[in-house]
Amino acid sequence: MLLDFDKLGAWKWLLVGTTVLVCLFLLLPIVFIAALSFGSSRWLIFPPPSWTTRWYGELFSDSRWLTSALTSLQIASVVTVLSVVIGFLAALGLNRGSFAGKELLRALFLTPMILPVVVLAVALYAFFLQIGLAGTTPGFIIAHLLIALPFSIISIGSALDGFDKSIEDAAILCGASPWEARLRVTVPAISHGLFGAAVFSFLASWDEVVLAIFMASPTLQTLPVKIWSTLRQDLTPVIAAASTLLILFTIVLMVIAALVRKGRKS
Amino acid sequence: MKKQLVATVFTALVGLSGSAMADEMVFTSWGGTTQDAQKTHWADSFTSKTKIAVIQDGPTDYGKIKAMVEAGSVTWDVVDVEGDYAVQAGKAGLLEPLDFSIIDKSRLDPRFVTDYSVGSFYYSFVIGCNKTAAGACPKTWADLFNTVKFPGKRAFYKWSAPGVIEAALLADGVAADKLYPLDLDRAFKKLDSIKADIVWWDGGAASQQLLASGEAPFGSFWNGRLTALAATGVTVETSWDQNITAADSLVVPKGAKNKKAAMKFIAHATADMQQSQFAMETGYAPTNLDASRLMDEAVRRTLPDMQAKSQVNADMNYWAVNRDEIGKRWYSWQAK
Amino acid sequence: MAILATAGRDNGRRRTLQKRKSGFSFAVPALLLIILFFVTPVLGLLLRSVTEPELGLQNYAELIGSGTYMRIFANTFLVAGVVTALSVVIGYPVAWALVVMPRYWSQVVFAIIILSMWTNLLARTYAWMVLLQRTGVINKTLMGLGLIDTPLTLVNNLVGVTIGMTYIMLPFVILPLVGVIRSIDPAILRAGALCGANRLQCFTHILLPLSLPGVAAGALMVFVMALGYYVTPALLGGTANMMLAEMIAQFVQSLVNWGMGGAAAFVLLVVTLLLYAVLLRFFGASRIG
Known part of the structure; x- marks a missing residue:
């Protein structure tokens, strides 16, 4: 009866009440930031004396914001491609392979996800200073690739789990080369896993702050770094405007993801 | 050499070398309205005069200066720092000596001039x-x-x-x-x-x-x-x-990549015209002795150097010597 | 000849099928990446903690011997513990509700959770910075309702950090819990009810024990994440309640003390990996994620 909504009795209201409150709690900052971005007060007084689109104007007239958004996009795109390719291979190995230390290897591959990012950031920063990769785009990409890869391996791995390998073997016996079989049979069959890997990898890089703070240079800043440094120097409502656009971007991504999922089902 | 090779190989592999502008330098300050004014009155006019692009960065972070100098990877060319830090960092070997053949120090307030720094503004x-x-x-x-x-x-x-x-x-x-x-x-x-x-x-x-x-x-x-x-x-x-x-100073971290441009920038930023424009907008006093005659008298009267009655000057040399010790005590007091 | 060739090719194919069994070579690119850019740098940092400024364990001695650092450790565990407890207590009923709710409404709730999770971390933290100010919306509302007379200090202290971090961690508790509760067979609960158990007994004797592994896994995960959190404590915390991650960043960025930074990082690393091992031991690698 506890798992039947209509038979919960008074418990039902406790559950529903908590859920509603949590939803409000989760939505509050998101709605608030959108409202703040239209407020006229330079000093974040809320509710503001009047409403304005001035901060969006400032956002678009300052080329540094656009540049940093493009940098983010560029880095996240490269990270996504590399993460999906390397993650696919690694997942194949972990999923199909039968070699000693496989589980150890899996744990090692997932460690960057669980390790506090600040430790990785500090370690990589020191290492990159020594080998001359600090503040460079490749350095940035490597750093983000490390934390994106576990998401790829998990997502593709679970898709491979659900894929019957004998279909691939059949293709090989019918004359396809192993790679032909993988690319033309396996890859399409696990496309949802690849898509999930791509989305998570992209977000892992696009939203990442801590590594980015250590990898950035004055000429190489991603959007989160730009927001971070603006936040620390200046609480201007321009940050609210930038954040609101990011939230919109998130919603668009969510809708696309939902459509893709729906398309797959039908 | 090896470093460069590694970087080049990676850049080639990834195929994403950001093409840097031929002439550019990085100016770092404290952000907000002050840095906005520094950008408008110092950097923008400097760029139109010399064609050297000035990239703004910040906020100023003394730890970062030390880290960059120690690692030999200095990305800041001119930094706006506090006066006592300038004195101390100069002694600690973290700064480039300024080139006074490019920077004219004859008309700069001598209270804020050292071998490694000149006054930026005074507040x-x-x-x-x-x-x-x-x-x-x-x-x-x-x-x-x-x-x-x-x-x-x-x-x-x-x-x-x-x-x-x-x-x-x-x-x-x-x-x-x-x-x-x-x-x-x-x-x-x-x-x-x-x-x-x-x-x-x-x-x-x-x-x-x-x-x-x-x-x-x-x-x-x-x-x-x-x-x-x-x-x-x-x-x-x-x-x-x-x-x-107290005063802020302009300094060049040791090993800055664009030293020459940095010296030119400091010369430009401390010129009478730039100093007076900056002072009029921000309400900070200029460090160029000729700046005041270019300024509006009404604004002039509101600046710190006109508030001499009951004014107290922080002792920069005392601070430069005792900075670390005071800092240690300060932060552990704050953390309590 | 032709037959022989075909047979040879078939043998070749069979061989390739067999050779693929090993499969280790596929993992090589990832392994190289991890060894070169993950294991090496981390070991390098740890090495510096015992070699800088000179060979020895003096960095660790200083870390343990100093009241200031010990306070930061204690504070880090306190915050992580409180955030974990709050996330579980608040997240559990939500996960439960998501399982039993009408499908349409549960989809709406899911969408809200995912939206908050995907919204840029800095954007969310910035919103809390402004919301929680003394003159912010929350204080103004509470004062308007007559609940308080003077504004509460909600930011630049533990309260701010706790609110901000609980906000971020909630989805990480709710989502795995939904899976666990959903996998519980309602028939067991029905059986319990048939035997005369009331709702509370059903909850404490059946539902809670059955979902406990999910709670433990989620809690451990959140605790580990909270221990190493940097951005939110740095922006919402005050000078008197710094956390470990912030301390590490400060050692490296502001004080340029690689030895101490490395030592503090090592401590955090060891604690995290220990908890991670517990997680693996009890819940298996595939469950994390």
């Missing part, structure tokens, strides 16, 4: 008060440390630097000419008495935000930030009683 810690948010406005440092007469939060500068310790001692009744050497025990004891009511600001913009929103209706501020705040329509009252002066 006062004053008592600021938001008249709409505060019941009554404190006029003296003793008032600001009096939580009975003036209840509420008060804003102070977060980092260990000249200003807050001096204010605490002045509030406790130490005579202005007997401040140095600083009696730290006494200062911290005085600070303890208001600690629960202190809100720290870590940068100029944050200080303006605290005061304007009424988060802290009064406190100790850089005078220029109050001028800028008043210009946005906030009713700010400034008390210059025993205002504590």
Whole structure:
């Protein structure tokens, strides 16, 4: 009866009440930031004396914001491609392979996800200073690739789990080369896993702050770094405007993801 | 060589080399309205004159300067720092000696010129008060440390630097000419008495935000930030009683990549015209002795160097020597 | 000849099928990446903690011997513990509700959770910075409702950090819990009810024990994440309640003390890996994620 909504009795209201409150709690900052971005007060007084689109104007007239958004996009795109390719291979190995230390290897591959990012950031920063990769785009990409890869391996791995390998073997016996079989049979069959890997990898890089703070240079800043440094120097409502656009971007991504999922089902 | 090779290979592999502009340099300062003014009046005119692009970065971080110099990977070319830090860092070998064949120091305020630095601008810690948010406005440092007469939060500068310790001692009744050497025990004891009511600001913009929103209706501020705040329509009252002066300096970290451009930039930024324009907008005093004759007399009268009555000069040399020791004590006191 | 060739090719194919069994070579690119840019740098940092400024364990001695650092450790564990407890207590009923709710509404709730999770971390933290100010919306609302007379200090202290971090961690508790609760067979609960158990007994004797592994896994995960959190404590915390991650960043960025930074990082690393091992031991690698 506890798992039947209509038979919960008074418990039902406790559950529903908590859920509603949590939803409000989760939505509050998101709605608030959108409202703040239209407020006229330079000093974040809320509710503001009047409403304005001035901060969006400032956002678009300052080329540094656009540049940093493009940098983010560029880095996240490269990270996504590399993460999906390397993650696919690694997942194949972990999923199909039968070699000693496989589980150890899996744990090692997932460690960057669980390790506090600040430790990785500090370690990589020191290492990159020594080998001359600090503040460079490749350095940035490597750093983000490390934390994106576990998401790829998990997502593709679970898709491979659900894929019957004998279909691939059949293709090989019918004359396809192993790679032909993988690319033309396996890859399409696990496309949802690849898509999930791509989305998570992209977000892992696009939203990442801590590594980015250590990898950035004055000429190489991603959007989160730009927001971070603006936040620390200046609480201007321009940050609210930038954040609101990011939230919109998130919603668009969510809708696309939902459509893709729906398309797959039908 | 090996470093370069590694970097080149990776860049080639990834195929994403950002093409850097032929002539550019990085200027780092404290952000907010002050850096905006530095960009408008110093950097933009410098770029149109020399065709050298100036990239703005910040906020200034002394740890980062040290890290960059030690790692031999310096990305900042000119940095706006506090005066006492400039003296200390120069002695510690973290800075490039300035090229005075490019920078004309004959007309710069000699108080702020060292081999490694020249004055950037000169400011006062004053008592600021938001008249709409505060019941009554404190006029003296003793008032600001009096939580009975003036209840509420008060804003102070977060980092260990000249200003807050001096204010605490002045509030406790130490005579202005007997401040140095600083009696730290006494200062911290005085600070303890208001600690629960202190809100720290870590940068100029944050200080303006605290005061304007009424988060802290009064406190100790850089005078220029109050001028800028008043210009946005906030009713700010400034008390210059025993205002504590200090200066910012322009320095070049050792091993800066664009040293020549950096020297030219400093020469440009400290010229009379640029100094006067910057001062008129920000309310900070110029460090070029010729700047004042280019300025509007009404504005001129509101600058820190005109508030000489009861003015207290922070002792930069004392701070340069004792900076680390005071800092250690300051941060562990704050963390308690 | 032709037959022989075909047979040879078939043998070749069979061989390739067999050779693929090993599959280790596929993992090589990832392994190289991890060894070169993950294991090496981390070991390098740890090495510096015992070699800088000179060979020895003096950095660790200083870390343990100093009241300031110990306070930061204690504070870090306190915050992580409180955030974990709050996330579980608040997240559990939500996960439960998501399982039993009408499908349409549960989809709406899911969408809200995912939206908050995907919204830029800095954007969310910035919103809390402004919301929680003394003159912020929350204080103004509470004062308007007559609940308080003077504004509460909600930011630049533990309260701010706790609110901000609980906000971020909630989805990480709710989502795995939904899976666990959903996998519980309602028949067991029905059986319990048939035997005369009331709702509370059903909850404490059946539902809670059955979902406990999910709670433990989620809690451990959140605790580990909270221990190493940097951005939110740095922006919402005050000078008196710094956390470990911030301390590490400060050692490296502001104080340029690689030895101490490395030592503090090592401590955090060891604690994290220990908890991670517990997680693996009890819940298996595939469950994390």
